[in-house]
Amino acid sequence: MWNKVALRSVCKHCPQPASLLPPRLPPLSRAFRRTCLGPSSDRQRAQAAQNGAGALPGCLPSKARRRRCAQMYPVLDGRVPPAYRHVFEENFRNSEAVIKRYSELLQVVSKGGGDNAVLRHTQRNKKLFVRERLKLLLDEEPFLELSPLAGLSMPYGDVPAAGCLTGIGKICGIWCVFVANDATVKGGTIYPIGVKKQLRAQEIAMQNRLVSVYLVDSGGAFLPLQSELFPDKLHGGRIFYNEAIISAMKIPQVAVVCGSCVAGGAYVPTMAEETVIVDKIGTLFLAGPPLVRAATGEYVSPEDLGGATLHSRVSGCSDHFASSEKEAYECVRNIISTLNYEPVPEELMEHDHPLYSSDELLGLAPRDYSCTLPVKLAEAQANRLKAQASMMAAVACAAVPKITIVIGGCFGSESYAMCGRSFSPNFLFLWPNARVALVDSRHLSMVPQAGDSDCTDESELKHLKQKLEEESSAFYSSARLWDDGVILPQNTRKVIAQCLQIIEQQKYQVLPPYQYPVMRM
Numbered sequence: 001m002w003n004k005v006a007l008r009s010v011c012k013h014c015p016q017p018a019s020l021l022p023p024r025l026p027p028l029s030r031a032f033r034r035t036c037l038g039p040s041s042d043r044q045r046a047q048a049a050q051n052g053a054g055a056l057p058g059c060l061p062s063k064a065r066r067r068r069c070a071q072m073y074p075v076l077d078g079r080v081p082p083a084y085r086h087v088f089e090e091n092f093r094n095s096e097a098v099i100k101r102y103s104e105l106l107q108v109v110s111k112g113g114g115d116n117a118v119l120r121h122t123q124r125n126k127k128l129f130v131r132e133r134l135k136l137l138l139d140e141e142p143f144l145e146l147s148p149l150a151g152l153s154m155p156y157g158d159v160p161a162a163g164c165l166t167g168i169g170k171i172c173g174i175w176c177v178f179v180a181n182d183a184t185v186k187g188g189t190i191y192p193i194g195v196k197k198q199l200r201a202q203e204i205a206m207q208n209r210l211v212s213v214y215l216v217d218s219g220g221a222f223l224p225l226q227s228e229l230f231p232d233k234l235h236g237g238r239i240f241y242n243e244a245i246i247s248a249m250k251i252p253q254v255a256v257v258c259g260s261c262v263a264g265g266a267y268v269p270t271m272a273e274e275t276v277i278v279d280k281i282g283t284l285f286l287a288g289p290p291l292v293r294a295a296t297g298e299y300v301s302p303e304d305l306g307g308a309t310l311h312s313r314v315s316g317c318s319d320h321f322a323s324s325e326k327e328a329y330e331c332v333r334n335i336i337s338t339l340n341y342e343p344v345p346e347e348l349m350e351h352d353h354p355l356y357s358s359d360e361l362l363g364l365a366p367r368d369y370s371c372t373l374p375v376k377l378a379e380a381q382a383n384r385l386k387a388q389a390s391m392m393a394a395v396a397c398a399a400v401p402k403i404t405i406v407i408g409g410c411f412g413s414e415s416y417a418m419c420g421r422s423f424s425p426n427f428l429f430l431w432p433n434a435r436v437a438l439v440d441s442r443h444l445s446m447v448p449q450a451g452d453s454d455c456t457d458e459s460e461l462k463h464l465k466q467k468l469e470e471e472s473s474a475f476y477s478s479a480r481l482w483d484d485g486v487i488l489p490q491n492t493r494k495v496i497a498q499c500l501q502i503i504e505q506q507k508y509q510v511l512p513p514y515q516y517p518v519m520r521m
């Protein structure tokens with residue numbers, strides 16, 4: 001990720017600049033291939049033999065290579081020094097507490113709009129719950145759900161999973177982004193946080209060139225919050241704008257109409273390249289029967305106004321008629337399997353195993369956040385501002401995939417230098433113990449307050465500290481989509497591996513030559 005020149009300027013005044021400057025790394029795929037598959041050319045093989053490196057595909061790096069790496073990067077021996085044992089144990093206890101909270105929140109979210117709403121959705125409306133839909137759509141292997149805690153404790157109440165599930169999962173071996181409305185949350189209507197979540201999913205699709213699948217079951221805008229949903233640039237309309245842009249970028253989008261798609265909800269499937277509509281369940285209209293009746297006095301059934309038959313026979317808004325939801329998801333899998341996308345070859349997946357158990361990360365997830373890299377850099381050199389600016393420029397302009405994991409505190413400018421949200425990493429996750437804020441609440445007494453009297457007001461300061469503490473928690477951040485989700489420390493390696501595969505996939509895509517979006521004529 002580092003630009004060598006910029007890093008040099010950052011490290012100029014550091015006591016050990018060399019330790020911060022990694023040697024020039026080959027591009028990700030080349031490095032990955034070389035580690036996993038061994039040297040490719042005769043010259044490389046000869047060189048590898050000289051170095052003692054194994055030449056068999058899939059072999060682990062040799063001892064010599066490990067020794068060389070150990071010289072470049074300090075290797076921890078895995079033992080916690082007795083003097084720090086209490087810190088490890090404190091961290092461990094804190095991790096267990098925040099992970100418990102994380103599991104409780106996930107449990108709440110997994111129920112969507114609540115038991116009654118799920119019953120109404122499945123029994124009365126004869127529809128599948130959104131998680132069941134994903135089971136039929138995706139391959140039987142773990143998928144990466146994005147921001148499941150988004151929408152909790154918002155100023156306008158709890159909106160479980162922001163009313164729509166998003167993530168990246170495999171369909172017939174191809175990583176695809178999915179956006180699936182949860183109609184048990186207020187009829188799948190779109191809240192401001194839901195717009196943000198869908199826009200983020202689309203951004204991921206664009207940045208990583210991923211096929212998108214939309215499972216649409218939405219009453220359109222959540223009307224009481226209309227002024228936060230329309231008409232600004234990053235409001236609801238941006239979802240449709242993005243669909244056109246994604247289409248012009250030659251990234252396929254497929255939609256399933258698996259419920260009522262009213263108003264804004266109707267544009268998503270209509271702008272997708274291919275759309276499947278489910279008979280008796282899917283309807284698509286700009287205004288539903290009650291509005292038609294209010295405007296014209298005419299009684300019309302949802303099916304006649306915009307059902308599967310009408311859109312498949314007359315309007316052309318859908319391409320495939322499915323007699324059941326199951327058939328619709330099979331149809332999508334069939335569509336994806338015939339795109340010009342190749343799965344990332346399996347042989348590139350071989351990897352080394354970590355030296356230590358990932359559970360030990362719980363004791364390393366800091367409860368005390370004061371010791372982060374930029375703080376150390378700042379202590380070590382005089383021209384902090386200039387150095388940070390160079391670092392930020394290097395991070396912003398580095399043309400490589402970026403994955404950020406916040407494992408402790410991330411305060412103020414640390415977020416910029418370490419590729420926080422505003423620096424557009426491909427993915428950004430938090431550990432549950434992480435804290436993200438402009439300032440660390442523990443340092444608040446040192447921050448000058450506006451007005452003299454404020455400075456001396458103890459209770460106000462206490463209140464402000466409490467507010468900062470609350471607003472810096474990982475769950476507060478994730479609820480607002482300042483990240484792509486909270487992940488467990490033990491799962492970090494798995495999540496990063498998934499992200500790397502997802503990013504890698506675009507290399508196996510065959511691009512058609514045209515440069516314009518698909519238009520329904």
Ligand code: COA
Nearest residue numbers: 125186187189218219220221222223224260262263264288
């Ligand atoms: N804004 C705010 N709340 C809405 C809403 C909207 N556009 N559409 C539905 N809701 C709420 C309902 O009030 C109800 O709330 P409750 O559970 O607190 O009673 C909940 O969502 C579920 O609605 P309900 O009609 O009971 O469920 P349903 O599954 O039978 O139908 C819809 C869902 C979305 C098809 C139907 O409610 C509908 O057609 N809504 C109007 C959509 C519309 O006109 N949108 C225009 C947006 S510009």
